[in-house]
Amino acid sequence: MFSSCHIYRNLQQVRQLNKKLSSSSAAWVSKRLHDPYTKLAQENGYRSRAAYKLKEINKKYHVFDKKKSQNIVDLGAAPGAWCQVAKEECNSNSKILGIDLLEINPLRGVSFMQANMLLKSTMLAIRDYFNNDVVQKTDDKSLLTVDVVMSDMLHNLTSIRFKDHLKSVDLCNAGLVVCFNILKPKGSFFCKILAGPDVDQFVRRCSKLFDNVEKFKPRACNDSSREFYIVCRNKKDIKISLKELLKNDQQ
Ligand SMILES: C[S@@+](CC[C@H](N)C(=O)[O-])C[C@H]1O[C@@H](n2cnc3c(N)ncnc32)[C@H](O)[C@@H]1O
Incomplete structure (x- = not known):
């Protein structure tokens, strides 16, 4: 299965490749x-x-602020288009950190970390990256240093829709845990999710941590794809345990 984020620059090469592919892969290309x-x-x-999905999200929800510097985390950042857009649309003093399983070609003004978001050690590494300036970590609140957490993470899809849906929810939960640990009150979070029965449970979970939670499908998402985004704004300034946040609540 191909990753949807790969652009083939050499059309001739692609057409040659196309001839060798199975019919479904050829249709995809x-x-x-x-x-x-x-x-x-x-x-x-x-x-x-x-890039165009993030442009639409920012046009509608104004997550980036040209007037003040922001700390921005991009989960599932490879090959780096969202970081390019974030850099264009945020204040020039902002700090952007992209994380992916894959290596990412350098981009001026953006830092990258090659790591798995499903590991706790990655969460801690992100926290430390943004926490350099805090001399004494006096309480948990001083660790809330990030303004925007965005996740476009997606695993390599299988042919089993339900399994893919559950895996995408796992990645969304990993993003939500990052928000729990390091997103500032009033901060924003949005993540890609694949449609399926656990979406509503995830939305309810997000509502425990954010004032506004919406589903949004940018026009740049293919009509036929099951992906869309959960956009969460205004992180609540409340005390909630991680266990309580991730607990499955009844409707
Ligand atoms: C759709 S692509 C992201 C495209 C990116 N937003 C851009 O603008 O270029 C999804 C990415 O999620 C990454 N990913 C999937 N699972 C991950 C995980 N557990 N930890 C980190 N990255 C992951 C994949 O490696 C892939 O590069």
Whole structure:
């Protein structure tokens, strides 16, 4: 299965490759070749078409602020298009950290970490990255240093829809745990999720930590894809345990 974030720059090479592929893979490549967002991304120097999803999210929800510096975490950042957009749309003094399982080519003004978001050690490494300036970690609140947590994480899809859905919810939960640990009160979080029965449970979980929680499908998401985003704004300034946050509540 191909990763949707990969742009093929050499069309001729792709057409040659196309001939060798199975019919479903060939259809996938052909769709990408004629996709307007892929073309736009190539023309405008973005590393993937995902750039346009983030542009739509920011246009609607104004997560980036040109007027003040922000600490921004990009989970599942490879190949780096969201970091490119974040850099363009936020204040130039902002700090952006991208994390991915894959290595990411350097991008000026952005730091990258190659790590697995499903490991607790990665969460701690992110916290330490943004916590350099805090001389004495007096209480938990001093560790809430991040303004925006965004996650476009997606695993390699299988042919089993339900399994893919559950895996995507796991990745969303990993993002929510990052918010629990280091997002400032009033901070924003948004994450990609694949449609399925556990979406509503995840939304309820997010509502424990945020005042506003919405589902949003940017136009740049393919109509046929099951992906959309959960957008959470205004992190509540409340005390809640991680156990309570992740508990499965009844409707
Ligand atoms: C759709 S791509 C992200 C595209 C990116 N937003 C961009 O603009 O270029 C999804 C990424 O999630 C990453 N990913 C999946 N599971 C992960 C995990 N457990 N930890 C970190 N990254 C993960 C994948 O390696 C992949 O690069």
